[in-house]
Amino acid sequence: MSDVRARFNITESGRGQRPMVFAHGFGCDQTMWREVAPAFEADYRVVLFDFIGAGGSDTSAYDPERHASLSGYADDVLAICRELGLEDVVFVGHSVSAMIGILASLRDPGRFRSLVLVGPSPCYINDPPYVGGFEREDIEGLLAMMEKNYGGWAQAMAPVIMKNPDRPALAAELEELFCATDPDIARDFAAVTFLSDNRDDLGGVEVPSLILQCTDDAIAPDAVGEYLRDRLPHSTFRKLRANGHCPHLSHPTETTEVIRDYLAADRGAPWTA
Amino acid sequence: MDGLIDTAPCGILLADDASLILDANQTLADALGYSLEALRGKEVRTVLARGARLYYQTHVFPLLRLRGEVHEIYLSLRTAGEEDLPVLLNAVRREHDDGPITEIAVVPIERRSRFEDEILEARRAAETASQSRARFLSMLSHDIRSPLSAIAFSADLLARGAFGPVTEAQTGELGQIASAGRYVLRLVSDVLEFSRLETGRVDVCPARVDVAEAADAALAMVAGQADGAGVRLERPDAPALTAWADRDRLLQILVNLLGNAVKFTGAGGRVTVTWSASPDHVAVHVQDTGPGIAPDRQAAVFAPFVQDDAAPTDGSVGLGLAISRELARAMGGDLTVESAPGEGATFTVALPHPPAA
Numbered sequence: 285m286s287d288v289r290a291r292f293n294i295t296e297s298g299r300g301q302r303p304m305v306f307a308h309g310f311g312c313d314q315t316m317w318r319e320v321a322p323a324f325e326a327d328y329r330v331v332l333f334d335f336i337g338a339g340g341s342d343t344s345a346y347d348p349e350r351h352a353s354l355s356g357y358a359d360d361v362l363a364i365c366r367e368l369g370l371e372d373v374v375f376v377g378h379s380v381s382a383m384i385g386i387l388a389s390l391r392d393p394g395r396f397r398s399l400v401l402v403g404p405s406p407c408y409i410n411d412p413p414y415v416g417g418f419e420r421e422d423i424e425g426l427l428a429m430m431e432k433n434y435g436g437w438a439q440a441m442a443p444v445i446m447k448n449p450d451r452p453a454l455a456a457e458l459e460e461l462f463c464a465t466d467p468d469i470a471r472d473f474a475a476v477t478f479l480s481d482n483r484d485d486l487g488g489v490e491v492p493s494l495i496l497q498c499t500d501d502a503i504a505p506d507a508v509g510e511y512l513r514d515r516l517p518h519s520t521f522r523k524l525r526a527n528g529h530c531p532h533l534s535h536p537t538e539t540t541e542v543i544r545d546y547l548a549a550d551r552g553a554p555w556t557a
Numbered sequence: 558m559d560g561l562i563d564t565a566p567c568g569i570l571l572a573d574d575a576s577l578i579l580d581a582n583q584t585l586a587d588a589l590g591y592s593l594e595a596l597r598g599k600e601v602r603t604v605l606a607r608g609a610r611l612y613y614q615t616h617v618f619p620l621l622r623l624r625g626e627v628h629e630i631y632l633s634l635r636t637a638g639e640e641d642l643p644v645l646l647n648a649v650r651r652e653h654d655d656g657p658i659t660e661i662a663v664v665p666i667e668r669r670s671r672f673e674d675e676i677l678e679a680r681r682a683a684e685t686a687s688q689s690r691a692r693f694l695s696m697l698s699h700d701i702r703s704p705l706s707a708i709a710f711s712a713d714l715l716a717r718g719a720f721g722p723v724t725e726a727q728t729g730e731l732g733q734i735a736s737a738g739r740y741v742l743r744l745v746s747d748v749l750e751f752s753r754l755e756t757g758r759v760d761v762c763p764a765r766v767d768v769a770e771a772a773d774a775a776l777a778m779v780a781g782q783a784d785g786a787g788v789r790l791e792r793p794d795a796p797a798l799t800a801w802a803d804r805d806r807l808l809q810i811l812v813n814l815l816g817n818a819v820k821f822t823g824a825g826g827r828v829t830v831t832w833s834a835s836p837d838h839v840a841v842h843v844q845d846t847g848p849g850i851a852p853d854r855q856a857a858v859f860a861p862f863v864q865d866d867a868a869p870t871d872g873s874v875g876l877g878l879a880i881s882r883e884l885a886r887a888m889g890g891d892l893t894v895e896s897a898p899g900e901g902a903t904f905t906v907a908l909p910h911p912p913a914a
Contacts, residue, residue, distance in 0.1 A: 311615030425608020432631040529614045533622040
């Protein structure tokens with residue numbers, strides 16, 4: 285198994301002590317955080333990474349069995365924390381990674397100081413009276429669209445960079461191809477992401493969290509954010525003016541400020557070891 | 558929009574950063590079944606199929622933000638009549654006086670999209686067929702070879718009187734059973750060997766091989782067949798030559814080529830083995846005086862499961878040349894043919910020179 289830094293294409297920066305780990309959502313990679321993460325470098329040890337199959341990760345580390353559920357991805361987050369020696373972590377997860385962070389915190393609550401959940405959803409599929417926003421056939425529509433799109437340009441380009449994670453000459457190309465993903469893994473990840481149901485996991489969460497709910501988010505609608513607010517212990521709910529599903533891209537200033545305010549008010553985790 | 562743009566043969570849409578539709582051309586409005594007034598002020602997602610909303614948010618939007626443009630994205634739009642309209646989409650996000658605007662162009666691709674679906678379906682079917690074939694071949698190996706061997710072996714034992722006296726007529730029939738059994742066994746072995754070659758599961762162990770020695774060994778193995786067919790085998794004296802090959806595999810290729818040559822040449826004909834060397838490779842030639850192969854058939858003789866309609870039918874499944882070519886290629890060489898109708902054929906096995914010591 286490759287070194288954890290190469291495996292997850294880890295980028296570290298910042299001058300602070302406390303680690304702040306940023307986890308990207310489905311469909312992209314760590315470049316998603318480029319407008320937000322630098323704002324925390326003065327006060328935190330900023331850790332960015334790509335999940336297996338995304339960006340510059342080592343696709344050979346993909347395990348179809350382990351990665352067939354979000355808890356496999358949560359294991360990856362914990363492996364990163366463990367191997368980099370990260371303690372008292374502020375975890376920032378977008379979209380599906382919000383849920384991955386919640387699962388990681390259930391596994392090892394002492395590892396995390398707080399969770400920042402950007403556009404989270406515990407379940408994307410409607411299950412009346414629960415409103416997730418989507419039906420199963422919508423997800424199948426997404427998978428069909430991915431298959432057709434990856435059949436073209438992405439499939440032609442992605443393998444080139446994926447299979448040479450340790451060739452620095454490719455770094456420039458990598459910059460060009462951000463959000464490139466391995467087509468087969470992306471398809472699995474889409475299914476795992478959108479067909480997971482983690483509603484029953486919420487009640488056991490001990491780590492304090494900030495829920496960032498966007499305006500008019502097609503992927504995580506208001507009803508989902510409010511569901512989380514009502515069921516996630518120790519959570520703080522903030523509705524952003526930012527609309528859409530990627531406030532860290534579309535409204536980085538507001539996103540950064542809201543996260544900073546929350547962290548400034550943080551008096552530490554309520555649990556005692 | 559007006560003039561040329563309104564009637565352009567592609568849909569055009571302008572959206573602001575809040576994903577609100579600012580404007581569209583008439584072509585798009587018509588394709589979607591909305592009036593232009595109804596389209597303006599709608600959110601982009603309302604004209605996307607539901608799966609496409611997810612795709613747009615997770616793939617298209619981030620790329621537009623990070624790179625400023627996307628190309629050749631396949632998406633499905635949703636018309637006012639709730640129909641899906643597959644399109645190819647290009648988009649650019651540009652700064653304007655009133656803030657950034659995303660310009661989107663779409664081309665409907667309904668027929669192409671159906672073709673693509675058929676291609677994807679065909680690929681899945683081919684993958685399934687390939688797996689079924691592998692299972693079938695493995696079944697052949699276990700379920701057919703073993704009982705066939707038992708049939709041939711038992712018939713031999715009976716014919717030799719191992720279980721009591723047999724009449725002359727019975728011995729003849731038992732011999733037929735045994736030889737038919739062995740014949741089918743060889744066919745099954747050919748099919749298995751070819752499938753192993755095709756999937757790259759055959760190991761070759763190249764070493765220095767004396768070409769004359771291999772040629773003589775092959776000639777000895779087909780001598781009986783040539784005698785029976787009234788074909789003369791010739792091997793002119795030639796300087797010694799060493800190739801880099803797996804000797805057993807080279808022998809297998811040469812026996813196959815010589816056997817074919819004898820079969821197709823007919824009584825009174827001649828089959829000659831020679832060899833030569835070029836800077837690139839060592840070549841062994843098997844030349845016959847048979848009817849030759851028409852130019853448009855020369856590629857087909859190497860295709861698996863193909864047999865010349867004009868050839869004498871021996872019931873073989875036609876894998877010999879396909880196997881021989883794959884074997885030659887596995888050794889870093891090749892197998893080719895030159896022929897003119899009526900003037901016989903020359904098959905050439907090219908092999909690498911031995912590496913410098």
